[in-house]
Amino acid sequence: MNKTIFITGATSGFGKAIAEKFSSEGNHVIITGRREDRLKELESYLTNKFNIRVLSLAFDVQNRKKTFDVIQKLEGQWQQIDVLVNNAGLAAGRDLFDEASLDDWETMIDTNIKGVLYVTKALLPFLIRKKGHVINIGSTAAKEVYEKGNVYCASKSAVDSLSQSMRIDLLRHGLKVTAIHPGAAETEFSLVRLKGDAAAAKKVYEGFQPLSAQDVADVVYYCTTLPAHVCINDLVLTSTSQANSFYFQRTS
Ligand code: NDP
Ligand code: 8X3
DSSP states (O other): OOOEEEESSTTSHHHHHHHHHHHHTTOEEEEEESOHHHHHHHHHHHHHHHOOOEEEEEOOTTOHHHHHHHHHTOOGGGGOOOEEEEOOOOOOOOOOTTTSOHHHHHHHIIIIIIHHHHHHHHHHHHHHHTTOEEEEEOOGGGTSOOTTOHHHHHHHHHHHHHHHHHHHHTGGGTOEEEEEEEOOBOSSHHHHHTTTOHHHHHHTTTTSOOBOHHHHHHHHHHHTSSOTTOOOOEEEEOOTTBSSSSOBOOOO
16 A cells, blocks of 8 residues: 554554554554554564564653654654554553542543544644544443443543544545444453453453454554545444443353
8 A cells, every 4th residue: 555554552452463464565654652662673573574664653642742742753754644543542440430540540531532632633734634544443342331441431432422523523624534443352451451460361351252453453454445535434343252342152
C-alpha cells in the first residue's frame, strides 16, 4: 500500500501485531509506546524484515505536553500520515465500584480517553491534509457493562461515543473514522489488569480459544483496504466462543 501508519501502544499485543501486519504489506510505520527498549527492538526487526521505514517514538499518551511536543516535531515524510490507530490503553484492576482504587480509575481515564484525545488532536492537521483514516480500538466492554468493569467499561464507552463524534465533526474534511471493538484476546492485557498475577491472567482465557493479536491486526488492516468512498464505522469482533461481554462457550 505504501502508506504511513501511526500506531499507539505498539510495544505489545494488538499494536505490535498491527505494526507487523502493515509493515508486511509494504507500509511505513510510526510505532509508539512508553517502553523504549521494546520500540527499538521492534523498529530494527520490522526494518530488516520488510525493508520499510520505521520511526519509533517513546512517550506516555497521558502526558499532554509531551504528546504534542513529540508529534509537532515530526518532519518531512513523517507528516504524511494516512492512518492513525489509537490502540494504547489498559484496564487497571478488576474491582467492585466501592472497592476500586481511584488511582486505577485515573490511569484508565487518562490513558484510554485523554490519550486518544491528545494523540488525535495533535495529529489532525496531518490527517486532514491527507484525508486520512482514524481507527479507534474500543472493546466489547463499550457495548455491555459487566461486574467489576466500572471505569474500564466507561472509558471504552467514551471511545465509542468519541468515535461517533469524530465521524460527525470531521465529516467535512473527508476523514474516515472506524471504531473496532474486540472481545477477549490473549495479549498482555490481563497481566496488566491483574497487576502482574500471571496465573490469574492465564485463567481468563481457559476453556475457550480467545482472539489473538494477529486476528485483530488482520481486521484493522482490512478496514484500511476498502475503496475511498467506503468506511466501516463500527465493528465488533469476538472469538467464535464468545457472544458478548457475558456469554462464553467454555469447555471447562
Ligand atoms: P497490551 O497490554 O498487550 O498492550 C497495550 C499497549 O498499550 C502497550 O503497547 C502499552 O505500551 C500501551 N500503553 C499502555 N499505556 C500507555 C500509555 N500511558 N502511553 C503509551 N502507551 C501505553 O494490551 P492489548 O494489546 O490487548 O490492548 C490494546 C488495546 O486494546 C487497549 O486499548 C485495550 O483496552 C484494548 N482491548 C483489549 C482487549 C483484550 O482482550 N486484549 C479486548 C478489547 C480491547 P507501554 O506499556 O510500552 O507504554
Ligand atoms: C478487553 C476485553 O472483556 O476484558 O477490553 O472487557 S474485556
